[in-house]
């Protein structure tokens with residue numbers, strides 16, 4: 001039976017039996033005879049291979065995988081197996097490549113990329129998924145035969161045989177031996193070494209760790225980056241409430257007063273999500289929008305407040321801000337530079353607009369808004385384009401696509417956007433500067449540099465604005481005045497937030 005291997009592996013990895021959904025799914029595969037199936041290879045592994053190759057050509061796994069699963073007719077546990085295999089092999093190849101090099105006796109740069117993709121899939125089954133070794137090897141060799149050719153299948157067979165001779169722990173010890181600490185962590189936890197160093201500096205710089213604890217904290221953070229995030233939902237106030245999400249099977253969030261966590265299943269099966277009254281949204285993003293809306297603003301006129309989201313696409317925070325603005329009698333301008341992403345904002349905000357939230361949506365360069373509309377807005381969010389180093393757990397390929405030079409390129413844009421946001425804010429109003437990266441060069445350094453060059457702003461302590469579901473201040477926010485959330489401490493993306501007040505000129 002072609003997929004006995006992944007059924008067992010998947011069940012073992014989860015520690016419980018999953019319902020048998022195969023009877024209803026993937027009729028074409030069940031209809032093929034065993035000999036034919038073996039020649040074709042297992043469809044779930046083939047799907048994983050196709051996604052890996054597409055990602056190497058620049059595709060995003062989270063967009064490519066559903067399309068390939070659909071085309072292959074894979075559902076239920078076959079789809080879950082293919083997902084775990086694909087994401088793990090892409091995410092963890094920083095560890096698997098040195099294993100493959102030792103097992104193959106040659107550098108991965110000398111292995112044909114399609115063959116390397118197959119070998120990575122095989123090694124992930126052996127070291128990351130607890131698929132029985134004989135099944136991992138035989139099914140992956142069958143895959144290699146069908147996609148890489150007979151010669152390559154022999155090579156993959158030899159590599160996997162050697163890889164299966166040791167446990168993951170033994171391989172980690174072997175491939176990290178003699179490396180300096182950051183390099184060893186980079187291999188064991190499969191991150192680029194520059195990211196490991198940046199995250200270590202960020203833990204220290206944001207006051208989330210100290211010299212004694214930082215090595216252990218860094219391990220916790222790197223490990224959290226390798227755990228797929230739980231599915232967090234937001235109930236957009238006034239459009240849905242948390243109770244509605246709980247009734248649909250979600251569990252209450254401890255962190256966000258408007259949040260819930262979906263333990264399993266498809267969020268799109270929830271009516272409120274389909275209708276954009278609720279949505280999938282990281283709890284950190286929820287807290288951040290709530291914090292900006294809760295900040296004190298001086299001397300609001302009779303017309304009510306004007307809010308600006310300077311970098312709004314695809315609209316997750318704008319949608320929350322829109323309903324909060326409505327509750328506070330304010331209007332929101334959601335600005336985005338890309339036309340395509342402006343359209344996404346429009347659809348994300350549909351339910352809020354239908355419910356009467358006063359929102360304008362526009363396409364434009366946020367760097368110009370400060371000059372075009374000086375001293376205008378009461379609350380401004382700059383959710384700046386950034387490296388996304390705080391959200392590595394979401395996209396398996398993201399860590400491999402960034403380079404250290406991206407940080408300096410983005411830092412210039414981040415400074416210009418923050419400067420423009422301050423110019424667009426009226427005296428007495430507030431600016432929230434946010435990133436989904438904890439990198440110091442994108443966070444505290446940007447804020448310090450921009451504020452250092454002006455006399456009309458002060459930074460305020462943002463920590464009291466971060467309240468959990470019980471109304472208490474969220475723990476572990478750092479030394480202040482800015483806030484830094486962490487995957488290993490809060491279960492959120494590593495979002496940064498600084499609150500800046502514009503004073504009289």
Ligand SMILES: C[S@@+](CC[C@H](N)C(=O)[O-])C[C@H]1O[C@@H](n2cnc3c(N)ncnc32)[C@H](O)[C@@H]1O
Pocket residue numbers: 285310311312313314315316317318335336337338341364365366367383384385386
């Ligand atoms: C981190 S994302 C914002 C995420 C959004 N706030 C949300 O919660 O859905 C940054 C956005 O900034 C946009 N952007 C980049 N450069 C910009 C610019 N010069 N002016 C305005 N927006 C810009 C990007 O297109 C991207 O959509």
